[in-house]
Amino acid sequence: MKQFKLFWHKPGGVIGAVMLLVVLFAAIFAPWISPYDPYERVQVEADDILAPPDSEHLLGRDDAGKDVWSQLIHGARVSLLVGFTASFVSMFIGTTVGLIAGYFGGKLDNFLMRIVDFLLVIPDLPLALVIIAVWGRGLWKVILVISLLGWTYTARLVRSQTLSIKERQFILRARAIGANHRRIIINHVLPMVLPLIMAQAVLDISASILAEASLSFLGLGDPTLITWGNMLNFAFERAVSRQAWWFLLPPGFAILWVTLALILIGTSLEEIVNPRIKSHHLFNASRMVSLILPVPPSAEAVKEEP
Amino acid sequence: MQFDYLLRKVFFAVITLIVVIVFNFFLFRILPGDPVKLLFRNPRLTREAQELIRVQFGLDKPVWLNTERLSAGDIPGALDSQFTAYIHNLLQGELGVSFANRQKVGELLSERVWRTVLLVFSGELMAIVLGVMIGLVAAWRRGTKVDSAALFIGLLTWALPTFFLGIILLILARGILPTGGMVTPGLAEEGSLEYWVDVGRHLILPTLTLAVVSASGYMLIMRSSVVEVLSEAYILTAKAKGLSNTRILFSHALKNAMLPMVTIIALTLGYVVGGAIQVETVFSWPGIGRLIYDSVAKQDYPVLQGAFLLLAISVILANLTADVLYSMIDPRVKVT
Amino acid sequence: MLEVRDLSIDYLSNGEPLHAVENVSFKLERGRSLALVGESGCGKTTTMLSLLRLLPAEGRIVSGQILYDGVDLLQLSEREMRRYRWNGIAIVFQGAMNALNPVRKIGDQIAEAVQLHDRLDNREARQRVGELMEMVGIAPERARQYPHQFSGGMRQRAMIAMSLACNPDILIADEPTTALDVMIQAQILDLLQKLQSQLGLSIVLVTHDLGVVAELCDDVLVMYAGKVAEYGDVDTIFNNPAHPYTRRLLEAFPDVDSPTSTLASIPGYPPPLDKLPVGCRFEPRCYRKSELCAAVSPDVLEIKPRHFVACHHAED
Numbered sequence: 018m019k020q021f022k023l024f025w026h027k028p029g030g031v032i033g034a035v036m037l038l039v040v041l042f043a044a045i046f047a048p049w050i051s052p053y054d055p056y057e058r059v060q061v062e063a064d065d066i067l068a069p070p071d072s073e074h075l076l077g078r079d080d081a082g083k084d085v086w087s088q089l090i091h092g093a094r095v096s097l098l099v100g101f102t103a104s105f106v107s108m109f110i111g112t113t114v115g116l117i118a119g120y121f122g123g124k125l126d127n128f129l130m131r132i133v134d135f136l137l138v139i140p141d142l143p144l145a146l147v148i149i150a151v152w153g154r155g156l157w158k159v160i161l162v163i164s165l166l167g168w169t170y171t172a173r174l175v176r177s178q179t180l181s182i183k184e185r186q187f188i189l190r191a192r193a194i195g196a197n198h199r200r201i202i203i204n205h206v207l208p209m210v211l212p213l214i215m216a217q218a219v220l221d222i223s224a225s226i227l228a229e230a231s232l233s234f235l236g237l238g239d240p241t242l243i244t245w246g247n248m249l250n251f252a253f254e255r256a257v258s259r260q261a262w263w264f265l266l267p268p269g270f271a272i273l274w275v276t277l278a279l280i281l282i283g284t285s286l287e288e289i290v291n292p293r294i295k296s297h298h299l300f301n302a303s304r305m306v307s308l309i310l311p312v313p314p315s316a317e318a319v320k321e322e323p
Numbered sequence: 324m325q326f327d328y329l330l331r332k333v334f335f336a337v338i339t340l341i342v343v344i345v346f347n348f349f350l351f352r353i354l355p356g357d358p359v360k361l362l363f364r365n366p367r368l369t370r371e372a373q374e375l376i377r378v379q380f381g382l383d384k385p386v387w388l389n390t391e392r393l394s395a396g397d398i399p400g401a402l403d404s405q406f407t408a409y410i411h412n413l414l415q416g417e418l419g420v421s422f423a424n425r426q427k428v429g430e431l432l433s434e435r436v437w438r439t440v441l442l443v444f445s446g447e448l449m450a451i452v453l454g455v456m457i458g459l460v461a462a463w464r465r466g467t468k469v470d471s472a473a474l475f476i477g478l479l480t481w482a483l484p485t486f487f488l489g490i491i492l493l494i495l496a497r498g499i500l501p502t503g504g505m506v507t508p509g510l511a512e513e514g515s516l517e518y519w520v521d522v523g524r525h526l527i528l529p530t531l532t533l534a535v536v537s538a539s540g541y542m543l544i545m546r547s548s549v550v551e552v553l554s555e556a557y558i559l560t561a562k563a564k565g566l567s568n569t570r571i572l573f574s575h576a577l578k579n580a581m582l583p584m585v586t587i588i589a590l591t592l593g594y595v596v597g598g599a600i601q602v603e604t605v606f607s608w609p610g611i612g613r614l615i616y617d618s619v620a621k622q623d624y625p626v627l628q629g630a631f632l633l634l635a636i637s638v639i640l641a642n643l644t645a646d647v648l649y650s651m652i653d654p655r656v657k658v659t
Numbered sequence: 660m661l662e663v664r665d666l667s668i669d670y671l672s673n674g675e676p677l678h679a680v681e682n683v684s685f686k687l688e689r690g691r692s693l694a695l696v697g698e699s700g701c702g703k704t705t706t707m708l709s710l711l712r713l714l715p716a717e718g719r720i721v722s723g724q725i726l727y728d729g730v731d732l733l734q735l736s737e738r739e740m741r742r743y744r745w746n747g748i749a750i751v752f753q754g755a756m757n758a759l760n761p762v763r764k765i766g767d768q769i770a771e772a773v774q775l776h777d778r779l780d781n782r783e784a785r786q787r788v789g790e791l792m793e794m795v796g797i798a799p800e801r802a803r804q805y806p807h808q809f810s811g812g813m814r815q816r817a818m819i820a821m822s823l824a825c826n827p828d829i830l831i832a833d834e835p836t837t838a839l840d841v842m843i844q845a846q847i848l849d850l851l852q853k854l855q856s857q858l859g860l861s862i863v864l865v866t867h868d869l870g871v872v873a874e875l876c877d878d879v880l881v882m883y884a885g886k887v888a889e890y891g892d893v894d895t896i897f898n899n900p901a902h903p904y905t906r907r908l909l910e911a912f913p914d915v916d917s918p919t920s921t922l923a924s925i926p927g928y929p930p931p932l933d934k935l936p937v938g939c940r941f942e943p944r945c946y947r948k949s950e951l952c953a954a955v956s957p958d959v960l961e962i963k964p965r966h967f968v969a970c971h972h973a974e975d
Contacts, residue, residue: 135339137590140638142597143615147631150619151350227484231601234486236619253490253605262494269487276482284478556756560818563711564772565744574771578762654762654805 023289033281040275044093051087055243059083067261077263079248080255088243089267095156095244096226096275103163103225108218111168115175116202116210120183130176133169141166142231149237156239163228171217178210216286223279230272245272328650336643343635348409351628418632419625423618428629432611436633438505439610443599445526446533451588453534454541455581461542462549462580463572473542480539485598489532489605501525503607529606533598537591544587548580555579582653589645592638660861661687661710661748661829666723668705668714670932676719677932679705680885683723684959685878687829692855692862694872694893696908697882698929706882707831707865711748712740727829746776749822750831751815753838758818759806765817766802772824791820795850812843816850823854830854831863836871848874869912873897881905884929884940887959891966901962901973903947939971947972 024030043050052075061082070077076085118129145162152158183206191201232238233246234253245268252265412418418428461473480488493502501507505525511517552558553576561571596612603612611630618626668680680702687693695703708714710725712732725732727747732740752758760768769791770784779787789799795816806814815835822830832851836844852875854860864876872879872893879896881889881904889902900906907925927944930936938953939945945952951971959969 131335134335135342138339138593138639138642139343139635140593140596142594142600143631143634146600146615146619147350147627150622150627151624223482230484231486231597234484235600235604235616249487249490253486260494260497265490265494269484269490272487273479273483276484277479280478280482556752556758557760559713560750560752560758561760563713563744563750565741565746565775566771567741575760575763579760582762655807 024285027285027288029281030285033278033283033285036274036278037282040093040097040271040278043090044097047090047094051084051090053084053087055083055088055091067256067264069261070263076267077261079264080251080261085248085264085267088248089245089271091243092245092248092268092271093275095239095242096229096246096272099156099160099163099229099244100222100226100275100279103160103167103229104218104221106160106164107168107225108171108214108221109168110164111171112175112207112210112214114168115172115177116179116206118172119176119179120198120202120206122180126176129172133172136166136169141228145228145232146235146237149232154237154239156242159229159232159237159239163225163232167221167224167228171214171221174217175210175214178213179206182206182209212290216283216290219279219283219286223276223283226272226275226279245269329647332643332646336639339639340636343639344410344413344632347628347632347635348406351624418629421618421623421626423621423623423626428625431614431626432629432633435610435614438608439599439603439612442526442529442533442603442608442610443595445530446599446602447537447588447595449530449534450537450541451584453538455545455584457538458542458545459549459572459577459580462546462553465550470546473546477539477543477546480535481543483536484601485532485536486601486605488535489529489602492528492532493605496528500528502528505609525606525608529602529608532602532605533595536598537595540591541584541587545580545584548583549576552576552580582649585645585649585652589642589649592641592645596634596638660689660728662724662726663706663710664724664726666706666709666725667721668702668709669719669721670705671717671719672933675933676721678885678935679718679932680709682959683880683882683885683887685880685887685890687861687863687878689828689861690855690859691877692860692864692875693878693880694876695863695865695880695882696867696869696872697888698867700929701882702885703865703882704833707750707833707863710831710863711744711750712737713750742776745772745822745827746825747827748829748831749825749827751818751822751833751835753815753834759814761806764803764805765809769802769817769821769824772821776825787824791823792817794823794854795820811839812846815839815843815847819847819850819854823858826858827860829861829863831865833865834867835864836866836868844871851875869908881908884935885932886940886956887967887969888941889966889968889970890959891963895963895966901966901968902941902970903945903972903974904941906974907946939969947974 024034048054052073059082061078066078066082067080068074068078068082074084074086076089079085079088114129114133118126145166148162149158191205196204229238229244230246230249233244234249236250238244238247238250240247248264248268252261252268256262256264416429418432420426421428421431457473457477461470464470496502501524503525506518506521507525510521558571558575561575566574599610600612600615602608603610604616607613611633614626615630617623618630663686664684666680666683667678669676670679671677683702683706685693695707697703705714705718708718709720710732712720714720720733723733727743732743735743759765766785766788769788770781773779773784773787773791785802788802792799792802797813797816797820801809801813806817809817819830819835835847835851839847848871851862855862855875862875864871866872876893878892879890880887881896881902883904889896889900889905896905897909900909904925911925925944930940930943936942936953938951938955939948939957942948942952947970949972955971957969957971959967960973961967962973
C-alpha cells in the first residue's frame with residue numbers, strides 16, 4: 018500500500034487524477050452546480066431549438082430546447098455510475114473465476130478457461146446490442162450486460178497471477194499447517210493479487226464507460242436518463258445537419274476526458290504495481306498474448322511469466 | 324505438433340459455433356417478450372406472410388423437444404420442434420423475413436455483406452500498416468520526442484470512442500469529402516469506373532475512422548513488442564556481429580516483434596466489428612453495421628438475429644484463420 | 660595484441676553516474692587466454708562488453724584505452740567499430756539465454772556472420788557454415804533447424820561455431836559453462852581448448868567458476884567491485900595469491916583433495932555502486948584490514964614481475 022505514494026510522482030497519473038476529480042466533482046454536485054435542471058420540462062419556442070451558445074446557455078440548447086451545459090454535467094452521473102458499477106461487478110466475477118481457476122487448476126481450470134475463451138471470441142458490441150434489443154432497455158440491464166461481457170480479461174489476469182503465486186513458499190507452508198483452501202485463497206493469495214486488480218479495475222472502468230456510450234449512441238441506452246451517449250444519439254440524429262456543434266461535440270469530449278483520465282491513472286498504477294514491466298499489460302504484446310491465448314507448449318518455455 | 328495445435332483450435336471453433344447458434348435461437352425465443360411470437364402477431368403482416376412465418380418457424384410446435392410425441396414412442400417425431408425447424412432453416416440459409424420490408428433476411432444480408440467486408444478490410448489494412456510503422460519508429464526512437472508524441476496520440480485515440488471520431492471527421496470534412504452513403508445517387512452507372520471511384524471517395528472517411536482507432540492499439544502494442552525484442556540477447560549478438568542498426572531492426576527484430584501482432588489482430592477482430600457498426604452508422608455506409616442500427620430502431624428482430632449470427636460466425640472463423648496462420652509462421656509451433 | 664589501459668566505465672542511473680568499472684588494465688597476448696573472475700556485479704561483464712563497445716545506452720566509457728594491434732578501439736567511429744566486430748574480436752554469450760534468434764534457422768544466423776564481413780556467395784557461405792559446424796561437432800544437416808530444436812550444449816557449440824565465422828584473433832566467452840550440466844561443461848571446455856590450440860585463438864573467459872579457469876586459462880584477472888584486485892598468471896594466482904579476496908575465493912572453492920574441510924564463504928556483500936567507500940572496497944569483508952585500508956584505496960602495484968595486486972597488505 019505504501020507503494021501507492023509513488024503514484025504522485027508520476028506525471029501521467031497525477032494529471033489523470035486531477036481530470037477524474039473534475040468529473041467526480043461535477044457528478045456529485047450536479048444538482049447544485051448546473052444552472053438548469055435538465056430533467057424538468059421546459060416551455061420552448063421555435064427559436065430555442067438548437068439555439069447556439071449565449072450568455073444564458075453556455076453551450077446552447079439541444080433539439081428540445083434544453084440547456085446543453087446542464088445536461089453535460091448531469092451526464093457525468095450516469096456515466097460514472099455505469100462505469101464504476103459495471104466494473105465492480107465484472108472485477109468481482111473475474112477475480113473469483115481467476116482465483117478458482119488458477120488455484121485449483123486441472124479440469125476446473127480448463128472448463129472455466131474454455132468459457133473465457135468462448136466469451137472472448139464472440140464480438141462484444143453485437144452481442145450486447147442483440148441482448149438489449151431483445152431484453153429491453155434500462156440502466157441496470159446495460160450495467161449487467163457490460164459487466165457480463167467484461168470480466169474475462171480480469172479472469173485471465175488473476176488466474177495467471179495466481180498460478181505464479183501458488184507455488185511460493187508461504188502458500189505451501191499454509192497448506193502444510195492445514196489451512197483450508199478458502200482461507201488460503203482469501204488470506205494469502207488475494208492480497209497479493211489485489212494491487213494488480215486495482216490497476217486493471219481502473220482501465221475496466223474506462224472500458225465500461227466507452228461501452229455504455231456506444232450502446233447509448235446506437236439507441237440502446239436508458240431513454241429516461243441523461244447520459245453522454247444518449248446526448249450524442251439525439252445530437253447525431255438531429256444536430257448534424259443543422260451543424261449544431263455545441264450539442265454534438267461536448268458530450269463526446271466529455272467521454273474522451275473521462276476515459277483518458279482513467280487510462281492515465283491505470284497505466285501509472287500498473288507501472289507501480291509491476292515496475293519491471295515498462296508498459297501496461299494491455300499494451301504489452303507478449304503479455305497480452307500469453308494472458309489471453311493458450312500458448313502452444315513449445316513456445317511456452319520461451320515466453321516470460323507475467 | 325502443428326497438427327495437434329490446429330486440431331485443438333478447429334475443435335474449439337466448432338464448439339463455439341455450435342454454442343453461438345444455439346444461443347442465437349434461445350435469445351429470441353426465451354427472453355421475455357418472445358419477439359418471434361410478437362412477429363407472428365404483428366398486425367403489419369399480411370395473412371400469407373403470417374402463414375409463411377408460422378410454417379417456417381414452426382410456431383405451433385414446442386420450442387425445444389416435442390415431449391408429446393416422445394412419450395408416444397415416436398422418436399423422430401420428438402424432434403419436431405421449433406429448434407429443429409430453426410436448425411433446418413439455418414442449414415438452408417433461411418433466416419426468416421424482415422419485419423420492416425418483408426425481404427428475406429438471407430437476401431438482405433448477402434446484399435450488404437460485401438460492403439462491410441470492403442470497409443473492414445480497408446480499415447484493418449490501413450490500421451496495420453500505420454500501427455506497425457509508427458510503433459516501430461516509436462520503439463526505435465524510444466524516449467525521444469517522436470516516441471512521446473506517438474505515445475500521446477496513441478493514448479488519446481485509444482480513449483476516443485469510435486463513433487465520436489467519426490463525427491469529428493464528418494464535421495471537419497464537410498464540403499471536402501462525401502459524408503454519407505456509399506455513392507452519390509445518380510452520379511455514375513453502377514459498375515462503371517466512375518462508380519467505383521465514387522465508392523472510393525465515400526470510403527475514405529469511414530475507413531480512416533476505423534483505421535485510426537485500431538491503429539492506435541496496434542501501434543502501442545507493436546511499440547512495446549519491439550522494445551521487448553530489442554532487449555533480448557540475440558539482438559546483442561546481432562550487434563556484436565557487426566550488423567548495422569537498420570539490418571538488426573529489419574532482419575532480426577521485426578519478425579519477432581510481429582509474431583504477437585498476428586495474434587493481437589485476431590483478438591481485436593471482435594472490436595473491429597463493433598467499430599464497424601459505429602462507423603457505418605455515423606457515415607450511413609449501407610453495410611451490415613448500419614443494418615443492425617436500423618433494425619434496432621425498427622425492432623426488426625429477424626434481421627437482428629440473422630446479422631448477429633453472421634457477425635459472430637465471421638469473427639469465429641477469422642480467429643481460426645489467424646490461429647492457422649500463426650502456426651505457419653512461428654517456427655516454434657511449426658516444427659518441434 | 661590486446662591491451663586495456665585504465666578503463667573506466669559509468670552507468671547512468673536516474674541521472675547519477677555509477678562507477679561500475681574503474682581503472683582496469685590488462686594485456687592479452689597472442690595464443691594466451693585470460694580469465695576475468697569475480698562475483699556477480701563486480702564489473703567483469705561490463706568490461707567484457709566494452710571491448711566490443713556493446714554497452715547499453717546507460718553505459719558510458721569514461722576514460723581509458725582499448726588497444727587492439729595498436730588501434731585504440733575507443734577512438735573509432737561506430738561505423739569503423741563495426742568492421743572490427745566479429746572480424747578481429749568475437750563473442751560467445753551464454754547459451755542458456757536467448758542469444759540465438761528463435762525464429763531464424765541456425766544455419767542462416769551463422770551464414771549471416773560469414774557473409775557480412777567476407778562477401779561470400781550463398782554456396783560458399785553454406786560450405787563455410789558446414790565447416791564451422793563440423794569444427795564444433797554438430798552435424799551440418801542441422802543447419803536447417805531452429806534454436807529450440809537444439810539442446811543447451813548444442814546451442815552453445817552453435818554459438819561458438821558462429822563466433823569463429825570470420826576467423827577472429829580473440830574470442831570472448833561469457834560464462835560459457837554456466838547453466839550447463841557438468842558433462843556438457845567438460846565437452847565445451849575441451850572444445851574451447853582444442854580450438855585454442857588448433858586456431859591459435861586468444862580467449863577472454865568471463866566466469867565465476869574457478870575450476871574452469873584452472874583448466875583453460877593462462878592468466879587471471881580478479882575483479883572486485885569494479886576494480887582490479889589481483890592480476891597475474893594462473894599458477895601464481897592459484898598457488899600464491901597475494902590479495903585476501905583471491906585467497907578467500909580459492910578457499911571457498913571445494914577442494915577434491917580435502918573433502919572434509921568446511922566450505923568457506925565470504926560473509927557480507929560487495930558495496931552497492933551508489934555507496935562506494937573511500938578506501939579499499941573489500942575492506943569491510945577483509946581479514947587483513949587496518950585503518951589505512953578504510954581511508955585510502957590501494958593502487959595496483961606490480962609486486963613481482965607480471966604479478967599485480969591492489970592491496971596495502973599484499974602477502975607473498
